[in-house]
Amino acid sequence: MARPLQLHEDRLFPADAATRAVAQRLYREVAELPIISPHGHTDPQWFAGNQPFTNATELLLAPDHYLYRMLYSQGVDLAALGVASRSGSSAADPRAAWRMFAERFHLFRGTPSVLWLNYVFAKVFELKVALAADTADHYFNVIGEQLAQDAFRPRRLFERFNIEVLATTESPIDTLDAHRAIASSGWRGRVITAYRPDPVIDAEHEAFTASLERFGELTNEDVLSWRGYLQAHRKRRAVFAKAGATSTDHGHPTAATADLSSREVERLFARITSGNFSQADAELFRAAMLVEMARMSLDDGLVMQLHPGAFRNHNRWLFTHYGRDKGADVPQRTEYVHALRPLLDRFGNERALTLILFTLDETAYSRELAPLAGHYPILKLGPAWWFHDSPEGMRRFREQTTETAGFYNTVGFNDDTRAFLSIPARHDLARRVDCSFLARLVVEHRIEEGEAAEIAVDLAYRLPKQAYKL
């Protein structure tokens, strides 16, 4: 009774025949382009060690917060899905966890998770039937068997996926051993890092003090002095750049920036490092550090990314028992016009700086982000992000930013994922949605098809390479 697994070649294209025909032609121009993945969260150790992945649950279910947050919302315990808690790894049988998921796969109807997973199932594992309660074991078996084969080891998949460059994200206190191991391995895959200094900038992070200590050890700087702290950043940024990094990334609760006098910032830093600081101090310090990071970017050329707006660990019980990153982050209203002004006052007109802005608050697209990016030389817009990394989300992004910021103040697609196997699925989805948007402009005679074909390639390939200096 299993339904066939269908991956229609026209998926995600508009229904209208004329528009679909244009979308098909545009898509043909980009379908086979190499993948540029300038921002994401895969584990570099996969490519350093090149050990086989284990099973469907550990590879596809337990690490995917899109999946377990939905299942949790419908009453399923995280432990039952193989998700580790603060007390340790889950005792759940991976096969049983996979069955629970399979029985509830209908909950994901209409979400991008279905589209990503079905792509992985069909293209990577060549499954022919749809996932459901009665095919759960078949899936678990087939996937497990294939993962044991050499062709499914991380490096072979990387090559098969036609990835030209893949950026991971590391903390300043990461030693980058994995990246060094990749570099010295002789393997030709290009896996680079990105500098994500939140753990040593966000004083409200539970591991801030420990991170700061390690930051000092790694750099041999007195990071409790403002000068030493800045110098430590400069040193780690240089090490990251040497390990291929072309960008920094900043995940703040708001987009606040602050351009403080050196006296003000030194006093603030003293309060922060004393541990005796207010929430407002922590916020101001994050804000001030964005200006410092911009200043360093002008020196070392690293592209800045700002990912604001997540209320992290919203579910107190879950945070207590399971820790961070368990699907309980929720977007909040995010303001950019006033928040970014101190940084823009200082560096907004620099030709040598790039600041790529993301948002979880779609109301900012047409009201704030497109007008800002359509004016300031340093600003570019990152793609639809996280909850909005979806067909409707991407469509809204283009519809609400293009008329003011154009295509060329955007940077193409980021997959932003830790789900390595889904990377081709995500890029394919983004290409299809962008081609669909372009096709509508073509059939409405707002751009010509030749222009659209150029733009399609720009969005899929040229713009991310250029914006991220890859």
Place this chain on the structure above:
Amino acid sequence: MARPLQLHEDRLFPADAATRAVAQRLYREVAELPIISPHGHTDPQWFAGNQPFTNATELLLAPDHYLYRMLYSQGVDLAALGVASRSGSSAADPRAAWRMFAERFHLFRGTPSVLWLNYVFAKVFELKVALAADTADHYFNVIGEQLAQDAFRPRRLFERFNIEVLATTESPIDTLDAHRAIASSGWRGRVITAYRPDPVIDAEHEAFTASLERFGELTNEDVLSWRGYLQAHRKRRAVFAKAGATSTDHGHPTAATADLSSREVERLFARITSGNFSQADAELFRAAMLVEMARMSLDDGLVMQLHPGAFRNHNRWLFTHYGRDKGADVPQRTEYVHALRPLLDRFGNERALTLILFTLDETAYSRELAPLAGHYPILKLGPAWWFHDSPEGMRRFREQTTETAGFYNTVGFNDDTRAFLSIPARHDLARRVDCSFLARLVVEHRIEEGEAAEIAVDLAYRLPKQAYKL
């Protein structure tokens, strides 16, 4: 010269032929399903007394705030439309009022009111010509004649409309006599109540003190003591549950919740009942009572509904002369992520509690509501509400919530109306719009048609029954 009244069988379906064909097939699956109306404001006395309705103006125009707010915006006095004021009922001749409306029916072009009314005109009254100045009298006559017939009495219409269950909404100080009369009448129509405690929770309501007094009388509790007050709620909730209620409903200006210590809440309650309280006290008390209501729901199983965000009685002159609910309520920005956190901290992970969220602020759909409902076990999303209970509003709701919350964290349609005759029209409209959305997903190969057919039935019938425990 009268134009024919047209109710096209493909109304509201997308123009694209392939998509429309799918929408037609999906709609066929749901068109004849019984109506589940779990939230609304019809008068239970209609079904208790089963007296005939009087005339077109008193039935369709004077009670419909969607209609008279638009006419008012274009310079028509409410009194001329038969709307009662604080000084008493309108002196307007119902036929003259109906003519004023008919002459201005073009003002409603593009609004859902036209779609609802034309459905009522065509399906209930079998009118063949469109409403306009020159058909006003014909309409008034035909509708009046039909209303005088037994087939148009409330119970017969209820049966003809194929309503499986209809919930009304009552204050805790309502004696539920009408519901008891229905229950003891032998009539088999299922009309249930819902517990709407705003009049005894909202200290800023002009009748708060009087309501509180009556609350004490009805429950024989000392409602000026915190324990007595809570006990009175428990008693009335039990009475409501016995009269069929499966839910409570809370219409607050914001979504604020507060989890106070018993000392804090007792002090607050003392200020509230003393009459000597600030706006902030009133807001905090509403917030605290949501947590108390959640606690009681865990005991008695009533599903909670939260309808926040209306600025009530915005037009001061109109409020002075005509009172509440005269079309002068206006939505305002509504925040959920911080506002709901105290309640979610306390009860967010309970499997036995359901809190259904509504909004008048569509910006919360993708930013706050879908991410919250896609994570917390207790949360579900109510349908597009009030000003957004419309084809475009429903489409935006699905487009902006589905990718993050899925379909199964939503609860199907609520008509939320006091316009009894429009109930089938509203459900029909919702079914058509949902089928159109699903059809687009099908033709874009994002779901399969078999899945879409299941979802269509879920949205029209299964989900409301399940979410509201009907």
Place this chain on the structure above:
Amino acid sequence: MARPLQLHEDRLFPADAATRAVAQRLYREVAELPIISPHGHTDPQWFAGNQPFTNATELLLAPDHYLYRMLYSQGVDLAALGVASRSGSSAADPRAAWRMFAERFHLFRGTPSVLWLNYVFAKVFELKVALAADTADHYFNVIGEQLAQDAFRPRRLFERFNIEVLATTESPIDTLDAHRAIASSGWRGRVITAYRPDPVIDAEHEAFTASLERFGELTNEDVLSWRGYLQAHRKRRAVFAKAGATSTDHGHPTAATADLSSREVERLFARITSGNFSQADAELFRAAMLVEMARMSLDDGLVMQLHPGAFRNHNRWLFTHYGRDKGADVPQRTEYVHALRPLLDRFGNERALTLILFTLDETAYSRELAPLAGHYPILKLGPAWWFHDSPEGMRRFREQTTETAGFYNTVGFNDDTRAFLSIPARHDLARRVDCSFLARLVVEHRIEEGEAAEIAVDLAYRLPKQAYKL
């Protein structure tokens, strides 16, 4: 190798064949209607002096902030584009500036600027090839040659554009000489003014004190006394009305209004005129003056327009070096429900007053503006404005306002431009987008085609004439 310049007759119409056919038919009803331009920023001196325009750069590029903001965002200096700075006019060679623009014309793909410009190129200058690097000189030559001809002088273009009435916008301290010259010239073109008192109301404007002084001279009133100040407004409004003005216009950072007692406002005015005032004072004074302006409008019949929400001169460096209006204004969140209440409390129910509301914050459409305009007799909604004056922006405006406010609480299209040559392009675009929206309602059987044809004419012609009393 030049591509042909294509202006497809079906541009902007939906792709679906059935919908497009309806849109074509609706458009035929409005394509040739005269242009009503009730709000804009053209220079009346053009029509007074009727001197020829000079060249492509000075006419089309250097004054168009849509164009140079985008080019600036991509690293082009404003001076290189012929934009004047505080130190004087640009030294750039106009032909070289035009080339820079032409080489970067692809940056505007997907923006309305392309649509407007291509219309001007094709319809006004009858160019046959697309603008690009290799056609830059051809364009510069052809446009320059044509501008030198009598047929391209301002008055002849005005007539050729079929403009029935064109409103400019002037400060109270403008002497209206140009308008008087037009009136006494015998030319039959109707160019009227509008009263824009911001320079003498916004105490934070850098020229406020100087403007106030000139205001006193022109009116022979003691404008430092509250009575004299109000009397000066009355006098200038009367002069403006005599010069054809039917409206006032108010460009405030927020929509705040305040209904102060005469004592409060006199004290506030004393602080304002003393120069010793806070930001909050300046904001309160703007707010209070909106109520005063409404009071005067009740006397003299001028229609009020409120354009709130721009953060002006966001780029500090650019403001320092280039001054205002250099493409560095950015929208910000704008609240209406609370902000407008003082004015609405005072005058909201007046039948003789009209207040037309605009927004740069699209989130207000469905949440605040449509509900307000769908209730208050004085309120009407202006069209999609500035950054939202675009195909997608206009579509969102109709989709998000119509179901609550209808079509008849809107006022048709405003071009709001200083780019005189683009006026027909902008009205044509608006007509096509409105016809496309209406066509969708027709094919979805939500309105009938006969109604849609009426609405199309209302939106293109009747409503602006009526709302602006033209």
